[in-house]
Amino acid sequence: MQRVAALAEVLRARQLDAAIIDAAEHMRYLFGYSASAVMYQCCIVTADGGVHGVVRKLDEAVFESASWVTDHVSYVDWEDPLDLVVSEIRRLGLAGAAIAQEFDSNYLTVRDQRRLAAALPEVRFVDISGIIVEMRVRKSPAEIEEHRRAAAIADVGVGAILDAMREGVSEGELVAAGYAASLAAGADNNAPRIVLLGMGASTQHYHSSVGDGRLEAGQPVHIELLPQSNGYSSRLMRPAVLGAAPEYLQSSVGQLVEIQDRQFAAMRPGVPAKEIDRIGREGLAAAGLREAFPHNTGYGIGIITGPKLADFAHLFTPGSEWELEQGMVFHMYLSAAGIQISETVCVTEDGVDILTSTPRELQIRQLGRSA
Known part of the structure; x- marks a missing residue:
């Protein structure tokens, strides 16, 4: 009212x-x-x-x-x-x-x-x-709590998928594990899907449907959770691997985390969005991770319902002149080498609060684990 x-x-x-x-x-x-x-x-x-x-x-x-x-x-x-x-x-x-x-x-x-x-x-x-x-755009304390609850559900969902990883498991089984855990934890999505996932070459297919692949040792897995609490969305991307991780994968994830940390350190009220985008874009180029990054490095989120999957009114791009304000909530993400990492963050009085808490690293699961 x-x-x-x-x-x-x-x-x-x-x-x-x-x-x-x-x-x-x-x-x-x-x-x-x-x-x-x-x-x-x-x-x-x-x-x-x-x-x-x-x-x-x-x-x-x-x-x-x-x-x-x-x-x-x-x-x-x-x-x-x-x-x-x-x-x-x-x-x-x-x-x-x-x-x-x-x-x-x-x-x-x-x-x-x-x-x-x-x-x-x-x-x-x-x-x-x-x-x-x-x-x-500027979320109230009550709205931020909804985002915080959704972020906690995202962490639960990622954990459930990681626990389900074993040789031969299908994409559908991993997605089902994430859905079951998220719904049990309180996700109330009406749109979009709760889990996005890809294996091997399909880790770059952000928004594809569930495939029929089965997990192999050393194969990268893209895990993305998009649960909602009372309609408010928080999002989380993590790369994972079963068994020994290829060196390129370990190195790429570490570099993505370091670049994103620099973005987060610069985020505070009054900073132009294009400056945060520049840090991410130039960081990827300087590290040799990408020659081009044709999409945004973050976007605003809040209440999400179909047919929209996200709130693109506030994007982090080279031309974004708008400035950050306290109470804004964003999904910030970077990708390279077929892997992605992201967090949901809230702008505070003097910085950002990272709402998601799954460790920001390559998630490695050992071979030979039982289902």
Whole structure:
């Protein structure tokens, strides 16, 4: 309710009468409800702080259970949700109003926005993309605790996968071990997957599906955990190997950790993100680990829900002019030689707090261990 009050204040300051909120992560952030993408759902926030939901009848019980919003209408599957949105806008006396929309919402298609504009010709639709994203950037102490709990679950999941490593074990079995441990520890993911994993050549396939490979001695394993606590995501990548580790693997992991440590030492409020990115990017090049690094070295996280897998509003790239602020939470990662290492960190008053705690090293499991 405090978050909605802050949004209503923005609407009044911009002389807007209402906002239609349909981005899934913002439905969760503002109203406590994770909407399915199968059919259109939204909440209409008026400038006086009122909230009016439009939900699918099948999901109505979930909405009533999860959300603090009591004023809502529902539609059955053979009705058109956009017709109900138009009807609600008229019922609320907003047919000639200035109404904000998030034009960057993954749940608002071009077709649906055009339909709303055609059905409500007297309405002035205004784009407020980025407003709620900025509200979400600085996490409250309660939100940071959710990240901390998710980070602890990630540590548990990594440990379970390491314990399951033995010759001949399949990728599916390792993934299942991580899922089981994470769910038992309290993960409540609705998206994305909890475990990403690859063996051998597939360690570089960050977001691939579970393969059919079986673990061999000396074969590197990429382990990534993405559990959520109350929707808040923390993430952790660790490289592992069964049996004797090749020298290149040991050396590469040590260098990645050292470069990332330099990034963490430089992170504090007021530092430009591009400076932290530069440390990582130049460190990789100077160590001879990579000739090019075509992606970011970190990104903001918070509430995550489908279809988005991450919050890319704040990326660490060479062109990132934004500055770090206390309360921001990031997934920071580096990769080279087919391996990755990462942490979830929170910006504090004078540095960063690393929320994940699995030892930052190559995880080595001995041969001949029983399942």
